[in-house]
Each structure stands twice: as C-alpha cells, then as structure tokens.
Amino acid sequence: MTSAASSGLGHFIPEAVLLAAAVASMFVHLFAKRGGRRAAGYVALAGIAAAAVALALTPPSAETFFAGHLAADGFALFFKAVILAAGALAIVLAFRFFNVEGSEPGEAYYLILLSMIGMTAAVSATDMVTTYVTFELFAIPSYVLAGIFKKERRSAEAGIKYFFLGTLSSAVMLLGMAFVYGLTGLTGYAEAGPLLAGGSGLAALVAMSLFFVGLFFKAAFVPFHMWAPDVYEGAPTPLVVFLSTAPKAAVVAILVRAMTSLFGGYSLEWSGILQAVALATMFWGNLAALTQTSLKRMLAYSAIAQAGYLAIGLAAWGEPARMAVLFYIAVYVVMNAAAFGLILLVGGGGRFDESVDGLRGLVRRAPVAAASVLVVLLALVGIPPTAGFMGKYFLFAAAVDKGLVLLAAAGALNSAISLFYYFRIGKAMFLEDAVPAAPGAGPAVPGSVSRSVTVVLALSAAALLLFGILPGLLTAPAVSAVLGR
Amino acid sequence: MNILGIPILTLVTFFPVAGMVVVLALPGSRTRAIKLAANIFTGLEFVATVLLLTRFDASSGDMQFLERVPWIKAIGAQYLLGVDGISLLLVLLTSLLTFIATLSSWQAVQKRLKEYYVFLLLLETGMIGVFLALDLLLFYVFWEVVLVPMYFLIGVWGGERKLYAAIKFFLYTLFGSVAMLVGILVLRSQHQTFDVLAMLAAGPVLPVALQSWVFLAFFLGFAIKVPMFPFHTWLPDAHVEAPTAGSVILAGVLLKMGTYGFLRFSMPLLPDAARRYAPAIVVLALVAIVYGALVSLMQKDMKKLIAYSSVSHMGFVMLGLFVLTPMAAKGAVLQMVNHGISTGALFLIVGIIYERRHTRLISEFGGLASRMPVYAAVFLIMTMSSIGLPGLNGFIGEFMILMGTFPVSWLWTAVAATGIVLGAGYMLWLYQRVMFGRLANPANESLKDLTLRELATFLPLIVLAFWIGIFPKPFLAVLDKPVEKIIRVVNPAHFEVPR
Numbered sequence: 001m002t003s004a005a006s007s008g009l010g011h012f013i014p015e016a017v018l019l020a021a022a023v024a025s026m027f028v029h030l031f032a033k034r035g036g037r038r039a040a041g042y043v044a045l046a047g048i049a050a051a052a053v054a055l056a057l058t059p060p061s062a063e064t065f066f067a068g069h070l071a072a073d074g075f076a077l078f079f080k081a082v083i084l085a086a087g088a089l090a091i092v093l094a095f096r097f098f099n100v101e102g103s104e105p106g107e108a109y110y111l112i113l114l115s116m117i118g119m120t121a122a123v124s125a126t127d128m129v130t131t132y133v134t135f136e137l138f139a140i141p142s143y144v145l146a147g148i149f150k151k152e153r154r155s156a157e158a159g160i161k162y163f164f165l166g167t168l169s170s171a172v173m174l175l176g177m178a179f180v181y182g183l184t185g186l187t188g189y190a191e192a193g194p195l196l197a198g199g200s201g202l203a204a205l206v207a208m209s210l211f212f213v214g215l216f217f218k219a220a221f222v223p224f225h226m227w228a229p230d231v232y233e234g235a236p237t238p239l240v241v242f243l244s245t246a247p248k249a250a251v252v253a254i255l256v257r258a259m260t261s262l263f264g265g266y267s268l269e270w271s272g273i274l275q276a277v278a279l280a281t282m283f284w285g286n287l288a289a290l291t292q293t294s295l296k297r298m299l300a301y302s303a304i305a306q307a308g309y310l311a312i313g314l315a316a317w318g319e320p321a322r323m324a325v326l327f328y329i330a331v332y333v334v335m336n337a338a339a340f341g342l343i344l345l346v347g348g349g350g351r352f353d354e355s356v357d358g359l360r361g362l363v364r365r366a367p368v369a370a371a372s373v374l375v376v377l378l379a380l381v382g383i384p385p386t387a388g389f390m391g392k393y394f395l396f397a398a399a400v401d402k403g404l405v406l407l408a409a410a411g412a413l414n415s416a417i418s419l420f421y422y423f424r425i426g427k428a429m430f431l432e433d434a435v436p437a438a439p440g441a442g443p444a445v446p447g448s449v450s451r452s453v454t455v456v457l458a459l460s461a462a463a464l465l466l467f468g469i470l471p472g473l474l475t476a477p478a479v480s481a482v483l484g485r
Numbered sequence: 486m487n488i489l490g491i492p493i494l495t496l497v498t499f500f501p502v503a504g505m506v507v508v509l510a511l512p513g514s515r516t517r518a519i520k521l522a523a524n525i526f527t528g529l530e531f532v533a534t535v536l537l538l539t540r541f542d543a544s545s546g547d548m549q550f551l552e553r554v555p556w557i558k559a560i561g562a563q564y565l566l567g568v569d570g571i572s573l574l575l576v577l578l579t580s581l582l583t584f585i586a587t588l589s590s591w592q593a594v595q596k597r598l599k600e601y602y603v604f605l606l607l608l609e610t611g612m613i614g615v616f617l618a619l620d621l622l623l624f625y626v627f628w629e630v631v632l633v634p635m636y637f638l639i640g641v642w643g644g645e646r647k648l649y650a651a652i653k654f655f656l657y658t659l660f661g662s663v664a665m666l667v668g669i670l671v672l673r674s675q676h677q678t679f680d681v682l683a684m685l686a687a688g689p690v691l692p693v694a695l696q697s698w699v700f701l702a703f704f705l706g707f708a709i710k711v712p713m714f715p716f717h718t719w720l721p722d723a724h725v726e727a728p729t730a731g732s733v734i735l736a737g738v739l740l741k742m743g744t745y746g747f748l749r750f751s752m753p754l755l756p757d758a759a760r761r762y763a764p765a766i767v768v769l770a771l772v773a774i775v776y777g778a779l780v781s782l783m784q785k786d787m788k789k790l791i792a793y794s795s796v797s798h799m800g801f802v803m804l805g806l807f808v809l810t811p812m813a814a815k816g817a818v819l820q821m822v823n824h825g826i827s828t829g830a831l832f833l834i835v836g837i838i839y840e841r842r843h844t845r846l847i848s849e850f851g852g853l854a855s856r857m858p859v860y861a862a863v864f865l866i867m868t869m870s871s872i873g874l875p876g877l878n879g880f881i882g883e884f885m886i887l888m889g890t891f892p893v894s895w896l897w898t899a900v901a902a903t904g905i906v907l908g909a910g911y912m913l914w915l916y917q918r919v920m921f922g923r924l925a926n927p928a929n930e931s932l933k934d935l936t937l938r939e940l941a942t943f944l945p946l947i948v949l950a951f952w953i954g955i956f957p958k959p960f961l962a963v964l965d966k967p968v969e970k971i972i973r974v975v976n977p978a979h980f981e982v983p984r
Contacts, residue, residue, distance in 0.1 A: 323559065363600070374633075378633065381659075383629050383632065383633065383659075384625065384626035384629045384630060385626055385630060389626075389629070390557075393622070393666075394559075394560070396666070396667070396670055397560065397670050397673065397674070400667070400670040400671055400673075400674045401674050405667065405670075405671060408667055408670060409664075409667045412663035412664070412666050412667050413660075413663060415659075415663055416656070416659045416660045416663045419655065419656060419659050420652070420656065423636075423652065423655065427640065427648065427651075427652070430637060430640070430641065431637075431640040431641055431647075431648060431651070432648075471557050471559075472556070472557050472558055472559065475557065475558070475559035475560075476558075476559075478559075479559055
C-alpha cells in the first residue's frame with residue numbers, strides 16, 4: 001500500500017480531481033475571450049468524468065480517516081456518484097441554457113465543481129466540525145449560483161433569499177452542534193453518540209432538533225421550504241437542476257449518518273419528527289403544485305413533494321429503509337433533472353416558455369422528446385414500469401415493515417394526487433394541439449427544439465425504464481452501500 | 486412446462502410489445518403498412534393464445550406452464566407467470582377482442598395512426614400480463630401498465646369531452662390502485678413473499694382484523710375497476726368518450742380485471758375477510774344490477790345505454806362471485822366472458838352506426854332494419870345474447886349464477902331476476918326504437934349495410950355466442966377445478982353440507 005492510501009488521501013482522489021478541475025476551469029475562464037467561455041465548461045465536464053473514473057476505482061473502506069473526521073465507506077461512495085451525476089447533468093443543460101440566453105457566466109462551471117467538492121466531502125463527514133465546514137463549503141457557492149445572473153431581478157432575488165435564509169439555517173444547525181458539544185465534550189458522531197444516549201434526554205432532543213432544522217432547510221422539507229419555490233423559480237433553470245438535487249442528496253447522507261450514530265439512541269424521536277415532516281412535505285408540496293400555473297413553479301413544488309417521499313424512508317429506520325432511500329435519491333436526481341430540463345427543451349432568442357401551454361402538441365414536433373418526458377412523468381407520479389415506481393415502492397414497503405402503514409398509505413395517496421398536475425404536462429404534449437400565436441399577444445417563443453436536451457431526456461427516460469424493469473441493477477450497489485460491503 | 490421449449494406465457498405476454506416495436510419502426514406516412522402490421526401482430530397473438538389450448542390440461546385445477554425467474558433479489562420479487570382455466574378463458578377473450586378491436590379500427594381511426602396502434606399493442610401486453618402474473622408486485626406492474634395507453638386512447642381519439650373522461654378514468658383507477666398497493670405491501674410484510682402460490686400454500690396467516698383492512702384496500706382497487714356501485718361514475722364518461730375500439734376493450738377486458746382480481750387474490754388470500762364482507766358486497770351487486778338497468782332505460786344515447794348496462798351486468802358477475810358457491814362462481818367467470826362478447830359486439834354495433842351518421846342519439850334513428858338487414862340481424866343476435874335468451878351465451882352464465890344463488894337466498898335471486906327482466910326491457914326497447922318502425926329520418930335513407938370487413942369482425946363473436954349458448958361444456962370444463970379450488974378455500978362450509 002502506498003503512503004497516500006494509508007494516510008487516507010488515496011480514498012479521496014475524486015475530490016482532488018474535482019478540485020484540480022475547478023482550478024483549471026477557473027483559469028480557463030479567466031483567460032478566455034468572451035466567446036471562449038464554453039471551454040471552462042468542457043474542462044469542468046471532463047473533470048467530473050475523471051472524478052467518476054477515480055470514484056469507480058476507489059474501494060470502499062470500513063475505516064475512518066483524518067483522525068476520524070471522514071469516512072470512505074460504500075455509503076459515501078454511492079452518494080458521491082449521485083452528486084457527480086447531478087453536477088454533470090446540470091452542466092450539460094447549462095450549455096443549452098447559455099446558448100439561448102446569449103450570455104455565458106462561465107464562473108458557474110467552477111462554482112458547481114466547488115460546491116460538489118463540499119458535498120462529496122459532506123457525505124463522508126463523521127464529525128460535527130467537518131460536517132459544518134463541508135456544509136458551508138457546498139452552500140456558499142450555491143448561493144452565488146442561484147444569483148448568477150446578477151442583472152436579472154428574478155435571479156438576483158433568488159440569490160439573496162437563498163443566502164439569507166441559508167446562513168440563518170446553518171447558524172441554527174451550528175447551535176445544535178454546540179449543544180451536543182456542550183453535553184458530551186466531543187465532536188465525533190461515533191464517540192458523542194453513546195454519551196448522548198446515556199445523558200439527559202431533553203437537552204439532547206433540543207440539540208437534535210436544532211441540528212435537523214438546518215438540514216431540513218437545505219432539503220426544503222416542509223415547514224422549512226418557504227425559500228424553495230422562489231429560488232427554484234428565480235434561479236437559472238440548469239442551476240435549479242443542480243440546486244434541487246445535489247444538496248438534497250448531501251443532506252440525506254448527513255441526516256442518515258447523524259441519525260444512525262450521533263442520535264442513534266433517539267430513533268423513536270427522530271422517526272416521529274420525520275414522519276411528521278414526510279406527511280407535511282408530501283401533502284403541502286403536491287397540493288401547492290396543483291394550484292400553480294407556471295410550469296417552473298409547479299416543478300419547484302414537485303421537487304419539494306418528491307423529497308417528502310424520501311422522508312418516509314428516513315422515518316422508517318433499518319437497513320431496508322436506508323437501501324430504499326439510496327435507491328430513491330439516485331432516481332430522484334434523474335427524474336428531477338429531466339423534469340427541469342423539460343423547460344429548456346423549447347426556446348430561443350433569449351427566452352424559454354415557462355408555461356405548460358408552450359408544450360402543447362409537442363408530440364408532433366418532437367416525438368422522441370415527448371415520449372421521454374412521458375416516461376419521466378410516469379416516474380414522478382410513481383407508475384410502473386419506471387424506476388420512480390420502484391423507488392416509491394421500496395420506501396413504502398420499508399415503512400409498512402415497521403408498522404407505519406398509514407404513512408405508506410399517505411404516500412400512495414399523494415402519488416395519486418400528483419398525477420393530476422404532472423399529467424397537465426402529459427395532456428398538453430399529447431392530447432392538445434399547439435396554440436396558434438394570438439395576434440397582439442406578444443412575440444411567440446421561437447420554437448426550436450433542442451437536440452442536446454432531447455438526448456438528456458431520452459437518456460434519463462431510458463435509465464428510468466431500465467431501473468424500473470430491472471431494479472436489481474441499482475438495488476445491488478445500494479444494498480452493499482448500506483451493509484458496508 | 487413450456488411448449489417446444491419456448492416459454493410460451495412470456496411469448497404470449499410480450500409478443501404485442503414486439504408488434505409495438507415494429508409499428509414504431511415504420512415511418513408514420515406509411516399508414517397501410519402500420520395498419521397491416523398491427524393487425525398481423527394482434528392476429529398472431531390470438532393464434533398464439535389458442536396454441537395454449539393444445540397443451541393445456543383441463544382436468545387439472547393447478548397453475549400450468551409456470552415460469553419462475555428471480556426478478557428483484559433485494560425484496561424477493563419474482564417474474565412468475567402461470568395459467569389455469571380461469572386465466573386461460575380471460576387471456577383468450579383478451580387476445581380475441583384486441584384483434585377484433587384492431588380490425589374494427591381500419592377505417593374508424595384516421596389520425597395519428599402510429600401512436601394509436603402503439604398504445605393498443607402496449608395495452609394488450611398489460612392486460613394479458615394481469616391475467617397471467619402470480620407475483621403480486623408483477624401483477625401490480627401490469628395492472629398499472631394498462632392505465633397509460635387507455636388514458637391516451639380515450640384522450641386522443643375520443644369524443645367531445647375526451648380530456649375530461651380520460652383524466653377521470655386515470656385518476657379514479659389510480660386512486661384505487663394505490664390503495665391496492667398498500668394492501669399488497671401489508672400482505673408482503675406478513676407473508677415475506679409476493680408469490681401468490683406460496684401465500685396460498687401457507688394459508689391465511691393474517692389475523693382476521695388485519696385481513697379485513699387488506700381486503701378493503703384490495704376492494705378499492707378492484708371495485709373501482711369493475712366498477713361496482715357506487716364507484717361506477719367514471720365508467721359512463723370513459724365508455725361514451727372512448728373510440729369504439731377503446732370501448733370494446735374497456736368493457737370487454739378492463740372491467741374483468743377487477744372481477745378477476747377479486748376471484749384470484751381477494752377471495753383465496755383473504756378468505757375470512759371475504760366471507761365477512763360477502764353479504765355487503767352482494768347487496769352492492771344487487772343495487773348495481775337494478776340501478777344499472779333502470780338508468781339504462783332512461784338513456785337517449787345508445788353508447789351510454791350500453792355503458793350503463795355494463796354496470797348491471799358486472800353486478801351480476803359480482804353477485805356470482807360473492808355468494809361463494811362453485812356453481813355461481815363458475816357462472817360468474819363464464820359471464821365475464823359472455824359480457825366481453827356481447828357488450829364488445831354491441832359497442833362495435835354502435836360504432837358502425839356512429840361512423841356512418843356521426844350521432845348516437847336513439848331518436849335520430851328508426852326503421853333501419855329495412856335499409857341494413859345484415860346489420861339488423863347481427864344487432865338482434867347480440868341483443869338476445871345480452872338479455873340472456875336461451876340458446877345464446879348470456880343465458881348460461883346468468884342461469885348458473887341464479888342457480889348458485891338460490892340455495893343461499895331466494896330473495897337475492899328474486900332481486901337479481903328482476904334485473905334480467907329490466908335488461909330485456911331496455912335492450913328490446915332500444916332495438917325497437919332503432920331498427921323497427923318507419924324510416925322517418927331522411928338522413929338514414931342512404932345508409933349502407935355492413936361491409937365484409939365489418940361482418941368479419943362480428944363473425945367470431947357470433948360463433949362464440951352460439952357455441953357457449955348451445956354447448957358450454959368445454960368452457961365449463963376448464964373452470965370446474967380451479968373455481969372449486971378457490972371456493973373451497975373461501976367457503977369450506979359449503980362443501981360440508983350433507984347431501
């Protein structure tokens with residue numbers, strides 16, 4: 001074994017690759033002329049690809065590294081793969097977005113990478129200090145990403161909102177961590193956990209609640225979701241793909257680690273909290289989505305509701321539940337990226353149509369894209385044979401096995417409710433004819449259908465079908481990630 | 486066991502998907518090739534299902550041609566297909582009606598042909614899969630696969646209020662299915678398997694209280710599909726707005742998925758709960774029989790009339806299943822087939838007149854018999870089949886249900902019998918108003934009689950109607966053992982009565 005591997009550095013080559021790519025992308029952007037900023041994006045994409053290769057070559061390890069601050073177990077590796085996928089999808093979609101938008105803030109590329117480094121480290125963190133530092137590391141670039149079009153009011157507003165509420169919630173989380181430290185004098189999850197379980201219950205519960213508030217905020221769980229619709233609606237769409245998926249994956253990983261080791265003695269309590277959060281998030285997200293007229297805002301609420309299903313799996317403790325959570329987070333990233341990608345499909349001349357009407361009659365103009373979107377919609381609702389169904393199934397089954405039948409029933413009911421708004425999109429694409437531009441209604445959006453977005457949608461749909469028909473392909477890595485093999 | 490080493494059930498299930506791929510590969514402008522390919526594939530599919538008969542052992546009540554492959558190892562779900570007499574009849578009905586529906590669409594469907602046939606073929610795979618799956622998760626997957634193509638068939642090629650009808654159909658049935666999914670989850674959590682055969686072998690391990698909850702969850706899924714009173718309100722909208730082929734398949738096959746679900750899953754897997762709720766379900770079935778018939782009497786639209794008559798007929802099937810006697814249950818399964826034949830044909834009959842006149846209002850017609858003698862004859866046969874004239878298929882099924890019901894309760898039998906009388910009323914009155922009398926409406930002067938293609942679509946249905954009516958033995962023979970096996974589980978008391 002080389003010295004790098006024994007000191008632990010060998011297990012974090014993906015992060016190193018991402019960092020190198022971020023720096024390279026930054027320099028390319030710095031020296032590129034106005035038209036050459038795309039090169040920074042290509043560098044970033046190549047960096048993600050290289051990091052993915054490095055990740056595939058990294059063996060899971062049961063040890064923790066750097067004085068117990070970081071783990072490189074199968075669990076962390078699984079989440080890192082999910083985060084890499086989310087980043088890559090966002091960058092590919094960003095190419096299309098910047099083409100239409102006519103300006104290219106190339107710093108977005110390396111900001112995405114920097115944020116990803118924070119996330120990949122956060123899913124490894126097994127210590128409160130590391131958790132907090134990595135959490136901020138991925139949060140701060142994401143605030144900038146939300147407001148990257150600083151001259152556009154919507155984007156700037158999204159950035160400011162995200163920043164203020166985000167820092168507030170991390171402060172609350174930090175307070176929770178301070179409580180834990182005050183109670184135990186330790187910062188490591190595995191070390192502090194037993195002391196916490198044996199100590200005074202109420203103070204530990206307060207600490208846990210404060211800790212969770214910060215995480216719930218970042219995951220946009222109801223009732224800490226208020227920022228999400230505004231930010232998702234205001235931020236540039238490809239960056240919403242990133243902001244609505246990758247941070248949630250990182251937060252779920254942190255939550256699972258904290259719940260199983262740090263607050264392992266309070267499983268009944270955190271299960272209760274998460275049950276309430278799951279119910280509130282699913283119902284609020286779905287019912288609010290029903291009332292939206294803007295496609296982007298509807299999808300924003302859908303992203304909230306989808307995270308509610310995840311909370312079901314978090315509430316149902318145990319290994320099958322964790323497997324279900326891992327499966328669903330991977331599926332969620334693909335579904336959600338494709339759903340927001342849909343907005344980028346039709347557009348030109350600096351704008352995209354963000355209403356459902358813009359998709360009317362799409363099946364005539366772009367049958368492949370329409371069919372792919374249909375698969376994505378079925379997955380979002382949870383209809384077989386898509387991975388969206390399998391993911392929801394695993395979550396509900398884990399809940400039922402723990403006796404949470406009503407929670408599973410609520411989840412199933414929500415899946416039926418969500419059909420109504422998701423299929424507004426399906427209806428527009430397949431059942432309605434394109435609206436002729438009404439005279440005096442302003443210029444219609446130039447209706448060129450993007451080939452690159454079609455490819456992304458088709459690949460997403462293929463993946464959702466593949467993992468829906470043969471879920472074993474995804475459950476096997478998820479199971480081994482959970483069991484640490 | 487397979488035929489010639491081919492996994493025949495997989496072939497039968499996924500052959501339409503192969504057809505779908507072929508249709509997808511054809512360029513959209515070559516309409517003739519698309520129609521031809523779709524017809525060839527559904528035709529061959531029918532032949533393939535008939536081939537099942539050659540190796541099918543009618544003397545056995547067990548599942549045959551079993552195919553078992555691990556599917557999702559993490560949760561123990563299997564790809565498990567099998568067929569017994571009950572599924573066999575329904576699979577044959579499905580492949581026949583789908584073929585007929587495809588054939589009948591040759592002229593009727595003019596827009597977006599490629600998508601139309603793609604959805605039709607996908608629908609067929611879903612329906613066949615429902616009748617063959619013996620793993621609850623697999624069953625659920627097929628069950629849901631049916632929803633999407635039917636939604637599009639109604640929504641794209643339907644009538645004026647198609648968008649409303651399509652989403653109503655989808656929402657109602659999805660609501661029922663997710664309830665069923667929760668039931669499946671609980672069953673699986675108790676049995677630690679999705680394998681229906683293993684669950685049956687293990688016996689009812691669930692306590693009665695839990696069984697009742699699971700039964701209610703399944704009930705929502707199946708009862709909405711049947712549809713039972715008071716869950717039937719999606720049906721008239723969906724049937725009326727769907728294109729003819731859609732109505733044929735909807736009434737002919739989709740409704741049977743609900744009754745099949747009761748017979749295959751609810752009754753044997755949850756026998757104590759089924760016994761407990763049987764009287765309530767029978768009452769709902771009786772309400773449906775009478776209510777459906779009364780509402781049919783009031784209809785001005787031919788298609789709506791036939792749609793409501795389905796509520797009444799499916800009430801009969803539910804009655805037959807839940808009096809829990811082998812005779813009535815066999816009659817119920819046969820009646821599922823009969824209803825597929827007669828109602829499928831009646832929807833085709835309405836579709837033909839609609840294609841020519843673009844109206845379905847009864848008041849627009851009258852005296853058609855003089856212009857369309859062949860059409861009149863076909864209509865008459867199917868009317869008689871629907872009202873249960875002896876010598877035709879409907880009589881055998883209804884008679885067996887009534888005969889099986891009588892020892893249990895003469896009152897139920899009497900109420901159900903009034904449904905038959907009312908049924909004769911609305912059907913004969915419909916026939917009289919449309920076919921007899923003077924040809925008063927000048928728009929009907931130039932109506933053309935059936936073409937050869939149209940007649941060909943009816944021929945197999947007419948043959949079957951007479952065959953089942955005159956010599957039902959081969960059909961009942963395959964049902965004897967499997968139905969008795971289920972009734973023995975759910976109502977053992979019936980077999981203990983000294984003779």
